[in-house]
Amino acid sequence: MRTITAAIPGGTIKAIPAKAHAHRALMAAALADSASHIRFHRSSRDIDATIDSLCGLGATIERTEDGVRVHPITTPASPGQVRPHESGTTLRLLLPVAAALCRTTEVDAKGRLPQRPLEPLLGQMKAHGVTFSKDAPPFTMTGLLSGGTFSMAGNISSQFFSGLLLAAPLLGETTVISEGPLQSRDYVRLTIRVLQDFGVTVNVTGDTFHIPEGSHYHGVKDYAIEGDWSNGAIWLVATALTGQTFTVTGLTADSVQADRRSATIIEKAGTTLTYTDGGLTATGKATLPLNVDLEQCPDLLPILSILACGIEGRSRFYNGARLRLKESDRLAAMAEMITSLGGSVHIDGDTLYVDGTGRLTGGRAHCYNDHRLVMAGTLAALISDTPVTLSDSEAITKSYPQFFDDWQALGGNSYEL
């Protein structure tokens, strides 16, 4: 539980390393033919879960001053251990990888993760030689995954596709097909980017992905992880809410990260963004209501729905069905948070509407053990008349353990209860 009391005057902040990029680079490095150094200046509970799980499959990973040195898996662990904690990415990307390496793997999961969907992936893995002691973790996975053609619905989680693609170079010729348009497609593009960075050939035709026979991972001596757009966007939203100037360093303008879309969305709302050698600078309060398609950038809803409270008029967030399948039901949880803090919001089907007035009253809100709700609730304090108190604020460690230190360093205030 944490109370956020004071607004931030603005300032300069370095983006934390992109968790989505780090997960994939660590996995590719663990499957390569030589050691790789992966550079990132900060970790998180999710990234640590991937490191721990890769060690549980047989990799050796040493911490270095500015990242980790990954010694790839030469002899797969028996049994393998996948310990994703609450990280959906770790679980769904590593299931096919583990089944390609280990005859038996024990798989655990914490928090809401056992309830989050796995069925399409498990169904395809079963059809390719793998059996599961149960359909939700904790379970034991037995049998080696074979290559061939995998085909799944594209509207449940892109992580199923990323996992099969990461495993593909271990399987021989593999094709992964999305039935219907693939949602969160940029996360799969990021997977493909990392595969290519580590020497794997991927042929893409629409939402069909093909990895030819004989394409393997090669170690990369020095591999840098990009800055994280999902969390960097917090500081751009802080400008959009308050008009105070923030500069975020380390964000790549032409990144394939899905949440780079935050820049376009925030600019459309009236905040000016300028890229210079010194970083991305946001100036000016946002004044125009938002109209956001969540299909390709689901993780932005929490902070953008708070931004909508700071803008007069009705904002709309549509195509949000998958938001119900995250660390919390983010449609319901954000509607509850905004209502608790004095805002006006309603859900119609998979669309969330916010009727912004420019201000919130503040008060208490539940974060449902969801790191992105903690970020959103903290930003709400910037436009609230009284302090904001958040339950489950320690959930922030999932992706951004130093968030409140950074908040403090920028001149904001908060204290733990």
Ligand SMILES: O=C(O)C1=C[C@@H](OP(=O)(O)O)[C@@H](O)[C@H](O)C1
């Ligand atoms: O592959 C990834 O790194 C992710 C994909 C997205 O999930 P879905 O594809 O399930 O929407 C995103 O919401 C999640 O935070 C991270």
Ligand SMILES: C=C(OP(=O)(O)O)C(=O)O
């Ligand atoms: C949904 C998220 O992560 P994951 O799916 O990896 O748990 C997230 O970071 O918001």
